[in-house]
Amino acid sequence: MSCTPILLDDKLASDIKRAVINAIKETFNVPVEAGKVEYGQGAASLGGDMSGTIGIVQEHLDGTLMLCMGFDILSEILPHVLGKNIKITYEIAVDAVAEITNMVFGQVKTELNQRNHKVKLGVPCVVTGNNNFVSHFHRGRYMIVSFYIGEKMFQTYVTLHGDAASG
Amino acid sequence: MNQLNTLKILIADDHFLIRQFVTNALMELKIENVQGANDGNEAIDMIQRAKQEGAPYDVVFLDWNMPTILGIEVLSYFRAKPEYADTAFVMLTAESEQQNIMKAIKAGATSYIVKPVSAPDLGKKIFEINEWLKRKRRVSGGMFG
Numbered sequence A: 001m002s003c004t005p006i007l008l009d010d011k012l013a014s015d016i017k018r019a020v021i022n023a024i025k026e027t028f029n030v031p032v033e034a035g036k037v038e039y040g041q042g043a044a045s046l047g048g049d050m051s052g053t054i055g056i057v058q059e060h061l062d063g064t065l066m067l068c069m070g071f072d073i074l075s076e077i078l079p080h081v082l083g084k085n086i087k088i089t090y091e092i093a094v095d096a097v098a099e100i101t102n103m104v105f106g107q108v109k110t111e112l113n114q115r116n117h118k119v120k121l122g123v124p125c126v127v128t129g130n131n132n133f134v135s136h137f138h139r140g141r142y143m144i145v146s147f148y149i150g151e152k153m154f155q156t157y158v159t160l161h162g163d164a165a166s167g
Numbered sequence B: 001m002n003q004l005n006t007l008k009i010l011i012a013d014d015h016f017l018i019r020q021f022v023t024n025a026l027m028e029l030k031i032e033n034v035q036g037a038n039d040g041n042e043a044i045d046m047i048q049r050a051k052q053e054g055a056p057y058d059v060v061f062l063d064w065n066m067p068t069i070l071g072i073e074v075l076s077y078f079r080a081k082p083e084y085a086d087t088a089f090v091m092l093t094a095e096s097e098q099q100n101i102m103k104a105i106k107a108g109a110t111s112y113i114v115k116p117v118s119a120p121d122l123g124k125k126i127f128e129i130n131e132w133l134k135r136k137r138r139v140s141g142g143m144f145g
Helices: A010-028 A071-077 A090-114 B016-028 B040-052 B071-079 B098-106 B119-138
Strands: A033-041 A044-057 A061-069 A125-136 A141-149 A152-162 B009-012 B034-037 B059-063 B088-093 B111-114
Touching (some): A010 A152, A044 A090, A044 A141, A071 A141, A090 A125, A125 A152, B016 B119, B034 B040, B040 B071, B059 B071, B071 B098, B111 B119
Parallel strands (some): B009 B059, B088 B111
Antiparallel strands (some): A033 A141, A044 A061, A141 A152
16 A cells, blocks of 8 residues: 655644644643644745754655754753753763653654555654754745744754645 | 561673663662663573572563574573562563553553653662562562462
8 A cells, every 4th residue: 555645734743743842741841832833835944953864765755854943942952851960961962862852852753654655664863963953955936934942942943845745 | 577678689680771771760760779680691690690699580571682692581581480479570662563562461461561661660660669578578479470
């Protein structure tokens, strides 16, 4: 049985919102609010200090899910689990972003596969560097969902290459 | 009779965040004999050494995706050895799809935890696992085999 192509739409945005809020709230007991959802076409850049990326693989397309966070957010939330006496190093922050990305994608994947999208698991990797920009160069559509922990913002980015990208 | 606070637990997960998260949840239950392994190889060594020293782990949390050896492979390795039949193996994973849960149960997992999990929910799982341990150690047979 063939799979249903994924669309960059409000349903996927809701899946991502739910997954991110759940991952942060359950793990760190910190409230997160979802902000606006932005759709665009072509190249896009996101800023942050740590960016967890994971591949979205499906019969009709492949794509990327990315979670970009500043070190300031990680320094705020990680002590909720690691305690206040542990110095939050870059290594610890990288480890955390990889795991948060993994938890977010795990939930999104489950939601998509319940709708017959047959998405396969990608391997997460984390890009780091102070105030880095992650730029995607492609012609398809993208979707950015912003989140807030207090005043601090972080973002998720999804792009799809393939049949459904223009959907 | 197993008291929760006497349980000896190993958390095998390559992510420090998760090892610490599970450790905190166990500390809330006054379970203090908790150790961590960074990957599947280290987990196998620690589990075998603890058994040889006469102080085996009661519960082993295994992350599904770990470097060197996957958690599910560690589980299969020990489930093939009857002397570990009364060790509880709990799979930790971000995968919540039915086929993965079935795969873990078939491989002999005592329980299955999908991340993210809240500390209270993890606590409830520990109570269930402790009941499994009590039953397992009273009679042969168990939750999943």
